[in-house]
Amino acid sequence: MMGKNRKPQIICISSGKGGVGKTSFTINLAAALSAKSRKVLLIDGDLGLANVDVMLGLNVKHTLRETVEEGRDPMEILVEIMPGFFVLPASSGVPEMANLSYEEQAFLTDSLEHIVGNFDFVLVDTAAGVGESVLWFNNWAGKNITMLSPDPTAMTDAYALIKIMKTRYNKKDFHLIINNVKSKKEAREVFTNISTVLENFLGVKPCYQGAIPQDSAVAMAVRKQKPFLVAQPKSRASMAVMEICNKILS
Amino acid sequence: MVKVKSQQRAKKFSDFLHLIEEEAVHFPVELIPLTEEPGSVPQAVLVLDSTLSAKRKRELARAVATDRNPQHIALLDRAGALTGAESFKDCVHAELARVKKSRLPCSLLLIRIDGIEDRSFLKKAAATLKREIECDHHLAHLDHATLALLLSWLNRNRALRQAGSIHQSLSADTAGRVTIGLAVCMARAVPSAEEFMEMALHELQKAEYEAGDIFYSFHNQDDDSCQVTAEERAQLFSFLNQGKKE
Numbered sequence: 264m265m266g267k268n269r270k271p272q273i274i275c276i277s278s279g280k281g282g283v284g285k286t287s288f289t290i291n292l293a294a295a296l297s298a299k300s301r302k303v304l305l306i307d308g309d310l311g312l313a314n315v316d317v318m319l320g321l322n323v324k325h326t327l328r329e330t331v332e333e334g335r336d337p338m339e340i341l342v343e344i345m346p347g348f349f350v351l352p353a354s355s356g357v358p359e360m361a362n363l364s365y366e367e368q369a370f371l372t373d374s375l376e377h378i379v380g381n382f383d384f385v386l387v388d389t390a391a392g393v394g395e396s397v398l399w400f401n402n403w404a405g406k407n408i409t410m411l412s413p414d415p416t417a418m419t420d421a422y423a424l425i426k427i428m429k430t431r432y433n434k435k436d437f438h439l440i441i442n443n444v445k446s447k448k449e450a451r452e453v454f455t456n457i458s459t460v461l462e463n464f465l466g467v468k469p470c471y472q473g474a475i476p477q478d479s480a481v482a483m484a485v486r487k488q489k490p491f492l493v494a495q496p497k498s499r500a501s502m503a504v505m506e507i508c509n510k511i512l513s
Numbered sequence: 514m515v516k517v518k519s520q521q522r523a524k525k526f527s528d529f530l531h532l533i534e535e536e537a538v539h540f541p542v543e544l545i546p547l548t549e550e551p552g553s554v555p556q557a558v559l560v561l562d563s564t565l566s567a568k569r570k571r572e573l574a575r576a577v578a579t580d581r582n583p584q585h586i587a588l589l590d591r592a593g594a595l596t597g598a599e600s601f602k603d604c605v606h607a608e609l610a611r612v613k614k615s616r617l618p619c620s621l622l623l624i625r626i627d628g629i630e631d632r633s634f635l636k637k638a639a640a641t642l643k644r645e646i647e648c649d650h651h652l653a654h655l656d657h658a659t660l661a662l663l664l665s666w667l668n669r670n671r672a673l674r675q676a677g678s679i680h681q682s683l684s685a686d687t688a689g690r691v692t693i694g695l696a697v698c699m700a701r702a703v704p705s706a707e708e709f710m711e712m713a714l715h716e717l718q719k720a721e722y723e724a725g726d727i728f729y730s731f732h733n734q735d736d737d738s739c740q741v742t743a744e745e746r747a748q749l750f751s752f753l754n755q756g757k758k759e
């Protein structure tokens with residue numbers, strides 16, 4: 264199907280708080296990277312309450328649940344969204360998948376590691392919160408992107424997630440994306456604030472990965488079940504995602 | 514499950530392996546050649562019922578892989594039923610290597626039971642413990658009164674629950690006292706096998722000499738240090754408050 268033995272960049276996108284825009288951003292980042300001729304795998308890391316398939320209007324036959332429970336090869340589960348953009352869908356409404364045992368987690372990691380060599384980028388859209396699967400995907404990834412919005416709960420939860428990853432897993436490099444901002448100035452202020460606290464208390468210097476402005480194109484694309492990059496490529500949100508994509512590629 | 518022992522000359526065994534691979538296609542079986550290192554000549558082959566669940570197949574494969582060291586068999590305790598101390602140390606060593614690689618924890622329980630010197634009671638206690646544990650966990654007889662249990666994948670809470678359940682089951686079997694020392698190894702700070710066993714022994718001694726039947730410790734006791742403090746929150750929100758004032 265594809266050439267193996269690439270060394271992919273594995274990027275985990277988390278937020279702590281739900282509803283911050285992880286899934287929407289991750290789908291659009293995958294679309295942006297594939298538009299730049301990169302082979303991208305998007306793993307729906309919300310294993311018990313998956314949303315990627317819903318946001319892309321997919322009618323999936325197989326999910327990661329079958330990999331965990333039956334040992335199905337993840338390559339058989341892959342869905343190609345557009346040239347170079349593949350999705351590994353997860354199940355929805357399956358609490359057992361949200362609480363995998365350590366053994367199951369290890370087995371899933373092994374299964375995923377067998378296929379990631381087919382891609383240039385592997386993006387993991389994790390569940391909200393700081394559950395085991397969120398921490399484990401963040402630990403597995405080589406690059407950690409934390410999304411937050413300019414409200415106190417999102418900032419606290421993003422900070423808490425970074426604190427756990429730093430304290431328990433000794434992760435040091437974190438990339439922040441500020442979503443749903445009114446202006447670039449607001450994004451910079453939020454970033455400066457949280458990075459000051461991270462530096463003061465944890466000795467962590469996060470990297471500013473970018474910001475996505477408030478844009479009605481985002482909500483419209485969600486209702487159309489399409490990436491906004493495809494539905495409205497000239498929208499402000501699309502331009503912001505392309506900017507972030509270029510930064511990742513550079 | 515059939516385990517075919519390797520021949521001295523690998524070529525002959527590989528011929529045999531080739532033969533059964535050809536035959537296997539006619540049966541609902543799955544063959545897993547066992548090798549010392551990836552890519553080396555198989556030394557044995559595991560034949561699995563292909564209708565088993567993936568989870569069960571993994572359990573069996575792991576059980577065989579960890580049990581195929583011939584020394585293991587030679588180092589059973591005197592009763593011949595449980596792994597002996599020397600072999601168990603190898604198991605601990607291998608398990609800690611796994612923790613480092615997989616970043617997932619493991620737990621070690623040392624269990625001392627009054628009256629276990631009696632051979633028939635030892636067998637009964639071993640049977641009780643085997644009912645409690647999964648097949649990829651290791652049970653050993655360390656000395657005359659001490660059993661050891663190495664629990665793969667179990668974190669602090671699950672190991673404590675398991676220890677509580679084991680204590681209850683063993684206490685029902687004996688009028689004597691059952692004490693347990695538990696050590697948990699988290700991936701962020703993996704001790705040596707000797708240190709890990711020492712930690713569990715220290716907890717066992719505390720359990721024996723202090724009030725209480727189960728004592729536990731962690732190699733790096735900072736599990737709760739991730740909580741966001743009031744100072745951190747205050748600083749996070751100071752930016753928002755500044756905005757309001759302006």
